[in-house]
Amino acid sequence: MKKQNLVVVGGGSTYTIGMIMSLIAEKEQFPLKSITFYDTDAARQERIAKASEIILREKYPELESFSYTTDKAEALTNADFVFVQIRTGGLAMREKDEQIPLKYDSVGQETCGPGGMAYGLRSIGDMIELVNDLRSFSPEAWILNYTNPAAIVAEALRREFPDDKKLLNICDMPAAIMVSYAGILGKEVFDLVPEYFGLNHFGWFTKIYDKEGNDHTDTIKRAITEDGFIPEDAEIANDPSWIKTFKQVERMVTDFPEYLPNTYLQYYLYPSEMVTKEDPENTRARQVINGRQQRVHDLADQIIADDSTANVELEVDIHGRYMIRVAASMAYNNGDIFIVMVENNGTIASLPDDAMVEVPAMITNRGPKPFTVGHISTFYKGLIEGQLAYEKLVVDAYFENSYEKALQALTLNRTVVDAPVARQILDDLIEANKDYWPDLYHQSKKLVTQ
Ligand SMILES: NC(=O)c1ccc[n+]([C@@H]2O[C@H](COP(=O)([O-])OP(=O)(O)OC[C@H]3O[C@@H](n4cnc5c(N)ncnc54)[C@H](O)[C@@H]3O)[C@@H](O)[C@H]2O)c1
Numbered sequence: 505m506k507k508q509n510l511v512v513v514g515g516g517s518t519y520t521i522g523m524i525m526s527l528i529a530e531k532e533q534f535p536l537k538s539i540t541f542y543d544t545d546a547a548r549q550e551r552i553a554k555a556s557e558i559i560l561r562e563k564y565p566e567l568e569s570f571s572y573t574t575d576k577a578e579a580l581t582n583a584d585f586v587f588v589q590i591r592t593g594g595l596a597m598r599e600k601d602e603q604i605p606l607k608y609d610s611v612g613q614e615t616c617g618p619g620g621m622a623y624g625l626r627s628i629g630d631m632i633e634l635v636n637d638l639r640s641f642s643p644e645a646w647i648l649n650y651t652n653p654a655a656i657v658a659e660a661l662r663r664e665f666p667d668d669k670k671l672l673n674i675c676d677m678p679a680a681i682m683v684s685y686a687g688i689l690g691k692e693v694f695d696l697v698p699e700y701f702g703l704n705h706f707g708w709f710t711k712i713y714d715k716e717g718n719d720h721t722d723t724i725k726r727a728i729t730e731d732g733f734i735p736e737d738a739e740i741a742n743d744p745s746w747i748k749t750f751k752q753v754e755r756m757v758t759d760f761p762e763y764l765p766n767t768y769l770q771y772y773l774y775p776s777e778m779v780t781k782e783d784p785e786n787t788r789a790r791q792v793i794n795g796r797q798q799r800v801h802d803l804a805d806q807i808i809a810d811d812s813t814a815n816v817e818l819e820v821d822i823h824g825r826y827m828i829r830v831a832a833s834m835a836y837n838n839g840d841i842f843i844v845m846v847e848n849n850g851t852i853a854s855l856p857d858d859a860m861v862e863v864p865a866m867i868t869n870r871g872p873k874p875f876t877v878g879h880i881s882t883f884y885k886g887l888i889e890g891q892l893a894y895e896k897l898v899v900d901a902y903f904e905n906s907y908e909k910a911l912q913a914l915t916l917n918r919t920v921v922d923a924p925v926a927r928q929i930l931d932d933l934i935e936a937n938k939d940y941w942p943d944l945y946h947q948s949k950k951l952v953t954q
């Protein structure tokens with residue numbers, strides 16, 4: 505097996521140490537020659553990199569090289585695979601994305617509704633720049649992007665790089681949900697075969713099979729409605745917010761029992777309830793700052809201080825394992841089936857060809873080969889069409905510098921609906937994002953007074 509040169513963009517991410525542990529756990533499936541971290545924030549990256557270096561020294565001695573840098577050319581040259589996990593504006597801006605809509609009794613969430621639009625309009629520019637740089641330094645590398653909001657980023661990259669066949673957008677949420685299905689069934693997650701359709705953070709499992717072809721869908725539905733549903737992946741199993749989110753799946757399956765929903769549908773199906781459950785002073789960003797980020801930084805500091813991993817507990821999570829299995833299937837043409845984002849082109853018959861949909865695909869060294877979904881019925885089609893139009897309008901707003909498109913996007917979104925509310929939220933978001941967004945506000949004055 506050829507050993508791969510891997511670059512992790514966003515080396516300072518809170519997910520990096522989990523990814524390193526997953527790369528170690530998966531080294532037989534995805535053997536590496538080198539790992540390079542790249543980040544724009546030298547200090548944030550250094551802490552994670554120094555800890556990673558010690559972990560790798562102990563647990564991956566056969567790795568030929570590990571390095572980290574803020575120099576793009578140095579980092580991005582000679583890559584076989586690039587994992588992209590950046591957060592433009594950091595968790596500080598995530599907190600604003602969540603708090604601003606809540607002021608107007610609208611959902612305040614990282615990737616859904618106005619917060620997702622705000623994050624999208626920040627991420628797109630950095631992602632386009634990064635892909636351009638990557639293509640100049642490593643034209644043949646596979647790029648696996650999971651930078652959020654993945655649906656909006658994927659649509660923007662589709663438009664900007666229509667001929668790039670080695671760029672794949674991916675999300676771990678379906679896999680994390682499947683870890684809980686596997687727990688119900690007493691099976692291993694990678695032994696389950698899903699049938700699924702939708703958009704990123706907006707989809708449904710229609711069937712869950714095992715590799716022998718047995719259908720476990722009804723067993724899972726029954727278990728969820730009778731015994732409840734809990735997160736089982738190590739990273740989220742004890743997190744109160746994720747426990748609440750998985751509990752809400754029970755409610756969704758009771759109300760809409762036809763298919764098994766992605767957890768993120770809770771924001772679109774019960775928006776008012778989601779708002780009342782939030783504390784604006786302690787939204788998810790604050791919980792992550794005080795929770796996952798603090799935990800990861802403490803862990804890194806301890807490893808560095810001890811120059812050893814002897815006194816820490818390190819865990820492998822589905823987030824890393826999933827990304828790595830997808831990469832391995834591309835590298836070695838395994839033909840494994842994973843849920844990823846692809847351009848529709850007839851996969852879901854009822855949707856336009858140019859929609860970025862999330863579906864199961866066979867992952868090969870020629871890219872993802874999606875399985876046909878066919879027609880979807882009215883409820884799902886209606887929901888998806890509205891969400892798809894919102895996503896496309898957000899990307900239009902970015903490329904056209906258009907306040908009007910951004911306002912249309914928010915008005916269309918199920919978490920907002922009311923045009924005057926959409927306008928108030930948008931104006932606040934413009935003010936909060938003036939260092940990041942294209943200049944929509946200037947155009948808004950012109951459009952409003954026309
Ligand atoms: N698709 C998925 O299912 C999925 C799952 C988990 C995380 N994510 C995404 O992964 C990303 C990282 O999440 P996190 O919570 O660890 O954030 P984080 O802020 O801890 O990490 C992001 C890192 O990226 C760096 N960065 C920012 N802009 C950069 C740029 N232009 N070039 C290089 N580096 C840059 C930051 O300095 C930071 O170290 C986010 O976009 C998050 O939404 C996606």
Ligand SMILES: O=P(O)(O)OC[C@H]1O[C@H](O[C@H]2[C@H](O)[C@@H](O)[C@@H](O)O[C@@H]2CO)[C@H](O)[C@@H](O)[C@@H]1O
Binds near residue numbers: 737739792823
């Ligand atoms: O609110 P956060 O920052 O904890 O999570 C936001 C992300 O949530 C999903 O990712 C989960 C993942 O599903 C799970 O396996 C584990 O690794 O935790 C992750 C989050 O903690 C979602 O798919 C991502 O897009 C979000 O960024």
Ligand SMILES: [Mn+2]
Binds near residue numbers: 654674675676677705
């Ligand atoms: Mn996701």
